Amino acid sequence: MNTIHRIWNFYYDGFRSMTLGRTLWAVILVKLFIIFVVLKLFFFPDYLKEHAGKGNEAEFVSQKLAP
Amino acid sequence: MINLLNIDMTMVDWARAQFALTAIYHWLFVPLTLGLAVVMGIMETQYYRTGSEFWKQTAKFWQRLFGINFAMGIATGIILEFEFGTNWSNYSYLVGDIFGAPLAVEGIVAFFMESTFVAVMFFGWNKVSKGFHLASTWLTGLGATISAWWILVANSWMQHPVGQAFNPETVRNEMTSFAEVALSPVAVDKFIHTVLSAWVLGAVFVVGVSSWYLLKKRHTEFATKSRHLGAVFGLISSALIMLSGHHSAYTVAQTQPMKLAAMEALYKGGTDQPLTIIAGINPFQQPDYEATDEPPLKLAVPYALSFLATNDINGYVPGIRDILDGYTKPDGTVEPSLDEKIQRGQQAITALQEYRKAKKDGASEEIINCQLSIINSDMPYFGYGYVKDRAQVVPYIPVCFYAFRVMVGGGCLFILLFLIMLWKPKAWAYWAAILCIPIAYIVSEAGWLVAEFGRQPWTIQDMLPTWVGVSELGSSAVMITFLLFLILFTTLLAVEISIMLRTINRGPDFRD
Structure with missing residues (x-):
């Protein structure tokens, strides 16, 4: 428990005493939100999942490879 | 269904442009992380050895710049993986088994290693022992470098697909040897050359920023x-990158001769080949490599290309036309002509369809095995089955040619800069050093242009052309996300430059 407490304090103090780090974390969080929520959900669907259906990927891609 | 042979090329071009844009921006962040990691490691080692507060604050300053760059670069690479799933679904399905492995290892091992030690490096001053802190700083850099290793393994596999076999049941290329994939000669060369290039960029950055302080007569x-x-x-x-560059050229000559021929604008090859320093190639037009033997106004170093490509000044280097027409290698083996490769590729494609139909219809083992044997023997040329004409397999020569010269020329310029900086630099040299920072990024990106344009038209060398690997999406959808990325990444870059400049302007804090 003592070790976990020390690790917790290490990170807690580290985050609390950040100066430039606060700006950087703000940028990181905004960026991650844009990437994983906006871009991934709305602009980057899994094409095969949507068009081939589960288990049919081999047949679907095989048709795409047909001459 | 859109026939792949008639697929809208605009979609392919947009998907390629989007991937290139994402990769180029991602690579703006990566090399400085790798380069500064070593610099700050050396500086903190000085602090560890001497106990001098000067070296501690010096290391902390460069770590702060490292941290800004690290934070801005986080997750920019993940977008490339989104693009695989959406824009390049055929590619992702066909080779996901192989390509995914190094990326997964990178995510699990290197990322966690990096993020753990980054925290100790930034939060651990005065909280952990000097030795543990120093180890964390070096391990942060090592983590970033290992991370780069796995990404470069994945990229190298696209340049030189080894350690795999095609499974017609699953229609996938499946990994047969992880060691062959991870330690292929292309991967080893690419890793060494890329990491060294990042070190050079980091060194130029340190020299340039230091020069600014010297010009301002601050923190001298x-x-x-x-x-x-x-x-x-x-x-x-x-010095190390020159050695690795020579070895990389040798490996490219063995594995991707068309790339080397495009880099050199070598239309007709032969023995005793000179290395072109410069030639009059129109940057906006593919030269007529079919009708001319060499570009106009060619200035070259005798025998140097043969030496670079074969380690022998008299060695044989095939040109573009030789590769298209087929040629005999020095060891006596014959490289087939493009026509033969196309024919064999078409046989493999047809055999794959026949094989799957035969399995579905419950045909005899004999018929199934017959198709399987065609697939196995012609699979190395599978991608050529989608090629319609000779021009399709020749990369865009002007980009390969000039990007290669920017890379090599820039490398020579930086050697000169480092020598001047060790001598007695004057004010003009400090200005030159500052100017070299953006040039170092251009040179670094030029290296990637050579690697990636030189591989065209293949997503995977000889196996999968870009127009077959792409998804059937409307080009407008990709165009929209391209513009979104352009805005997002440009904003990120502007934010990074702004924070970086403010931090540099503030300078190291020796009062602490």
Whole structure:
């Protein structure tokens, strides 16, 4: 428990005493939100999942490879 | 259904442009992380050895710049993986089994290693022992470098697909040897060359920033020692990169001769080939490599290309036309002509369809095995089955040619810069050093242009052309996300430059 407490304090103090780090974390969080929520959900669907259906990927891609 | 042979090329072009844009921006962040990691490691080692507060604050300053760059670069690479799933679904399905493995290892091992030690490096001053902190700083850099290793393994596999076999049941290329994939000669060369190039960029950055302080006559001791250390580090890295560059060229000659021929604008090959320094190639037009033997106004170093490509000044180097027409290698083996490759590729494609139909219809083992044997023997040329004409398999020569010269020329310029910085630099040299920072990024990106344009038209060398690997999406959808990325990444870059400049302007804090 003592070790976990020390690790917790290490990170807690580290985050609390950040100066430039606060700006950087703000940028990181905004960026991650844009990437994983906006871009991934709305602009980057899994094409095969949507068009081939589960288990049919081999047949679907095989048709795409047909001459 | 859109026939792949008639697929809208605009979609392919947009998907390629989007991937290139994402990769180019991602690579703006990565090399400085790798380069500064070593610089700050050396500086903190000085602090560990001497106990001097000067070196502690010097290391902390460069760590702060490292942290800004690290934070801005986080997750920019993940977007490339989104693009695989959406824009390049055929590619992702066909080779996901192989390509996914190094990326997964990178995510699990390197990322966690990096993020753990980054926290100790930034939060651990005065909280952990000097030795543990120093180890964390070096391990942060090692983590970033290992991370780069796995990404470069994945990229190298696209340049030289080894350690795999095609499974017609699953229609996938499946990994047969992880070691062959991870330690292929292309992967080893690419890793060494890329990491060294990042070190050179880091050294140019340190020298350039230090020069700014020296011009402003601020923090002169800090700037002089940083400039000196950066120049020594840069010179050592440059010497090593020349060796790795030679070996990379040799490997490219063995595995992707068309790329080398495009880099050199070598239309007709032969023995005793000279290395072109410069030639009059129109940057906006593919030269007529079919009708001319060499580009106009060619200035070349005798025998140097043969030496670079074969380690023998008299060695044989095939040109573009030789590769298209087929040629005999020095060891007597015959490289088939493009026509033969196309024919064999078409046989493999047809056999795959026949095989799957035969399995579905419950045909005899004999018929199934017959198709399987065609697939196995012609699979190395599978991608050529989608090629319609000779021009399709020749990369865009002007980009390969000029990007290669920008890369090599820039490398020579930086050697000169590092030498001047170790001598007695004057004000003009400091200005030159500052100017070299953006040039180092251009040179670094030029290296990637050579690697990636030179591989065209293949997503995977000889196996999968871009127009077959792409998804059937409307080009407008990709165009929209391209513009979104352009805005997002440009904003990120502007934010990074702004924070970086403010931090540099504030300078190291020796009062702490």
